[in-house]
Amino acid sequence: MDAPYAIAEPLEPGAVRLLARNPSPFTYFGTQTYLVGESELVAIDPGPDLPQHVDAILDALDGRPLAAIACTHTHRDHSPASRALKEATGAPIIGCAPLALESIGPRADASFDKDYAPDRILADGETIDFDNGKRLLAVATPGHTSNHLCFAYGDALFTGDHVMGWSTTVVVPPDGDMAAYMKSLDVLRQRGDRIYYPAHGPAVTKPAQLVRGMIGHRRQRERQILRLVAERPRDIPDIVSSAYPGLDQRLVPAAGGSVYAHLLDLQTRGLVEAGEGEKWMKTAESG
Incomplete structure (x- = not known):
């Protein structure tokens, strides 16, 4: 167009x-x-x-x-x-x-x-x-x-x-x-x-509908990240490759930033922690 x-x-x-x-x-x-x-x-x-x-x-x-x-x-x-x-x-x-x-x-x-x-x-x-x-x-x-x-x-x-x-x-x-x-x-x-x-x-x-969907999407991404780091400790590139299959390579740095932002939020809430080798995992307290 x-x-x-x-x-x-x-x-x-x-x-x-x-x-x-x-x-x-x-x-x-x-x-x-x-x-x-x-x-x-x-x-x-x-x-x-x-x-x-x-x-x-x-x-x-x-x-x-x-x-x-x-x-x-x-x-x-x-x-x-x-x-x-x-x-x-x-x-x-x-x-x-x-x-x-x-x-x-x-x-x-x-x-x-x-x-x-x-x-x-x-x-x-x-x-x-x-x-x-x-x-x-x-x-x-x-x-x-x-x-x-x-x-x-x-x-x-x-x-x-x-x-x-x-x-x-x-x-x-x-x-x-x-x-x-x-x-x-x-x-x-x-x-x-x-x-x-x-x-x-x-x-x-339809702004109200879109915003509700965006909130749901972000919560879904959060749950996905939690599932991935519960399977095994993962670094951010590993999480991105699993959470964003087939992503345009030009968008990989942005996806990594978004994952990092989610991880920092989850860390503040006591749900994940950073381990050795820049790998993230679920905390014992989060189940």
């Missing part, structure tokens, strides 16, 4: 989507920037540092003022274009806190944007007020990264990388935290949002 790059796609009144040309196994067809509002706009997740994508955002503004540039988190496929967009429009960068960490070992998905510099950091429940009474509400959703935010606009939720309809979310330590991610999924489960607009992939039109 031909991805609609650099084209402003109306989604519903007051919401437009623009797709950046940065496809990959982790971004699907690319990062989606959203413009919300009517006479005054907010740009959500301006995307990677691609001049043609910034130009497409500016064209989509069509002379209307940009009230803010809102970033869900600081991976390099989400926030770097905030600087060029701020320079072009004068709009402040508002949203997640700055964060620049490297994961243990090589990273398969996008690394952190070390130059991200927000003018204002939003805490959970704080808002961006714009366009004569419109409001963008920050919903703290740590897990994929510790600084991740979703943004609610009416009954629509812009979910960044926290929930995506086309793929599960990468959770890679040390900053990715599985326990925090599960709690954040539960936060969304308790909300009544009509639709999700993720940063990658199609809109989620």
Whole structure:
């Protein structure tokens, strides 16, 4: 399929989507920037540092003022274009806190944007007020990264990388935290949002159903890991090869990070322990 790059796609009144040309196994067809509002706009997740994508955002503004540039988190496929967009429009960068960490070992998905510099950091429940009474509400959703935010606009939720309809979310330590991610999924489960607009992939039109399924999937993966390490002590590559048969080799590092995140959560709960040779096993207390 031909991805609609650099084209402003109306989604519903007051919401437009623009797709950046940065496809990959982790971004699907690319990062989606959203413009919300009517006479005054907010740009959500301006995307990677691609001049043609910034130009497409500016064209989509069509002379209307940009009230803010809102970033869900600081991976390099989400926030770097905030600087060029701020320079072009004068709009402040508002949203997640700055964060620049490297994961243990090589990273398969996008690394952190070390130059991200927000003018204002939003805490959970704080808002961006714009366009004569419109409001963008920050919903703290740590897990994929510790600084991740979703943004609610009416009954629509812009979910960044926290929930995506086309793929599960990468959770890679040390900053990715599985326990925090599960709690954040539960936060969304308790909300009544009509639709999700993720940063990658199609809109989620049955969000409550999807979130319930995601929680179930993660619990199933947890039980699978527990069964594997109960059979014999295993290192992470052994667990990945057993739990993800036939996995695309490009995704193996991400799967290893996810398994490690699960193991750290299980260790905190006293269900597994690390042994010699970087091998993991069930604790005697867990049965």
